[in-house]
Amino acid sequence: MLEGMDDISPGAERTAGPCAEAADAADADLAFNVFAKACPSRRTLEDVTGRWGSLTLGALYEGSLRFNELRRRVDGVSEKMLSQTLHSLERDGLVHREAQPTNPPRVDYELTSLGREVAERLLSLIHFVEDRMPSVLDAQQSYDVARGAR
Amino acid sequence: MLEGMDDISPGAERTAGPCAEAADAADADLAFNVFAKACPSRRTLEDVTGRWGSLTLGALYEGSLRFNELRRRVDGVSEKMLSQTLHSLERDGLVHREAQPTNPPRVDYELTSLGREVAERLLSLIHFVEDRMPSVLDAQQSYDVARGAR
DNA sequence: CAGCATCCGTGATGATACTG
């Protein structure tokens, strides 16, 4: 798989742009690159794939939900984390917050169209993982046995 | 009166199955459900979507890599975290570790076929996020302005 | 109901040093 290209530029730090590529030229003209430490896309990816971010986006894919509905759907999330997660996602433009000045207050969260596209891809991953859990569990057991035996 | 197994004792956590659905009956016959706190699939999803897990899987999609190659590709990861991440992924059956007893040692990491399928979906998400970063950055700025203004 | 402020523990994370 590796031809003469051998490795990367010798000890060169590419801090040129925020998202300079690390390795070879496969990136072509990519502007953003999550593999680069300082690239803003990494942060966003973390918001999206984070512990609660992924589940929140996944839950909202089915439709608009209120704060406590969401809280119940995303089993185990605390108020604080959900609130924080929603702020991040809203800031990234993935979730829209709709507050109604009624009493008691009612706030609905829903995906933006961008958020919806993200959630689609996320759910594809989530469903795949759920689907293959038997294999994963199997692998885990083998790994643990082989390791504990030694 | 039927099977007395349907106990939903007050305040009791539904630890019936590992992945019992939280709310209504929408789950049908789902075996694994990341939205359930105690479901093993949640842990696996975290391995996959985790800060370093996602980048490691993404990096390995292009082909087999050695430890330090990987370390350079996943900009910012520490030895410890990479090692730990690789162990988790190997345990989940997503990454295969091939050690050659040479001197100096040479160890190659590559995706299993399962890992490859996971990485595909992950990369779809990653590329989408990278692609839409302009929109995200834009949204962030709007959000910050609206917030700071107040 | 929807959320923020605060306190505070624990575990993830990173730097360093050491081994095979």
Added chain:
DNA sequence: CAGTATCATCACGGATGCTG
């Protein structure tokens, strides 16, 4: 090169109490 071990830190995240 490919890790493991150890230690210090600090942000993540939970519990509680309060507000609108």
